[in-house]
Amino acid sequence: MPRDPSADGALVARLAAGDDAACAELVQRYARPATLFAAQLLGDRDDAEDVVQAAFVLAVERAADLDSTRPFGPWLFAVVRRLALKRHARQARRRALWRRWRGDDDARTASAEAAVEAASDLALVRRELRGLAAMQRACFELVVMRDVAVDDVAAMYDISASTVRQHVFRARQALRARLEPLIGGLPARFTDAPAER
Amino acid sequence: MILIRTETGGAVTEQFDTSMIPDDAAYWTALSGRIAEGALRRRSAMGWLASSPRAWLVAAALAGAAARGTSLAWKRAASSAAEASLTVALIPQDGLARALLEPQAPPALTALTMAPPSASENRR
Structure with missing residues (x-):
């Protein structure tokens, strides 16, 4: 659903004046894209x-x-990015210590996950997504699979909306080429581009 | 790999898919409710502290009590340490004085006169 930036401004002004309902409304607007973005950066719900x-x-x-x-969106996504990067760095250090202490069993976990995931078209698309360039993957997943607004994705990764569209276009082409021999192309729900706002 | 520059000049080189996040309305409604509630709870706590005169009184009383407790504990520790070092310094080193200080019973006269001199008395 497209958002009106001036409505954001009014909500922020009400929030500053101590209006609880404005807070709830802002959260309602941005919790979904912000959480998906944070999940892309952190890999944990x-x-x-x-x-x-x-x-x-x-x-x-x-x-x-x-x-x-x-x-409000670009400000919020920048804060989410900063907080997520801090947390990510902390966890990477912790994971490295844990691996050094326990030995690495990521490969076993990954192969088990892959076996379970290979069950559906969606899983197949996800698996093929992993072979794409990172920004193509990130933009395709948010815009096409999660229906997040192009402007929001642009603000999240600090790039222009046209760059996001380009990444999505290229991801779609690459996926189509990869999936053609497997299932005859990209599943229908991912082929059209009406959601790209 | 996504490279996002961090404030410290490093970069994140991992990027994950979002399959762990469910995409149903019930989840988003519940999450939004939790987030808004948490943020407002925090604001109400901060706001109460910042605006209420009673909050300032409570905070000042707590800070005063904490400071007083700390200073009492420090004084007590300092005085007991001084007392202990004084006691050690005043303990008599010779056998006769030790016998005189024996709290249970006075020393036998023979013990005082016939007792062999202690090592410290010999040194003198």
Whole structure:
């Protein structure tokens, strides 16, 4: 659903004035894209939810300092990105220590996951997605598979909307070529582009 | 791999798919409710602290009590340490004085006169 940036500004102004309903409405608007973005960066549902929670706590605390003439999304996604990167770095250090102590069993886990996932077209698309360039994969997943607005994805990764569209286009072409010999092409739900706003 | 520059100049080189996030309305409604509730709870706690005179009184009383507790504990520790070092310094080193300080019973006269001199007395 397309969002009106001026409505964002009004909500931020109400939030700064202490209106609880404005907070709930902003969360309602942005929790989904923000959580999906955090999940792409962190790879864990609980971590993604925690980061988005922390980002909204910050938004509420700093509501008075936010510029209500500018859209709220890019500010929120930048905060989510910063918090997610911090958490990611901390966890990477922890994982490295754990691996050194226990020995690496990621390969076994990955092969078991792959066997379970290979059950459907969606799983097949996901598996083939992993072979794409990272930005193509990220943009395709959010825009096509998750129906997140192109502008939001652009704000998340700090690139232009046309670049996002280009990544999606290329991802679609690459996937079509990869899936053609397997299932005769990309499943119908991923072939059209009406969702790319 | 996605490369996002971090504030410290490093970069994230991992990127995950989002299949662990369910995409149904019930999940998003519940999550939004939790997030909004958490954010507002935090604001109400901070707001109460910042705006209420009673909050300032409570905070000042707590801080005062904590400071007083800390200073009492420090004084007690300091005085007991001084007392202990004084006791050690005042303990008599010779056998006669030790016998005189024996709390249960006075020393036998023969023990005082016939007792062999202690090592410290010999040194003197």
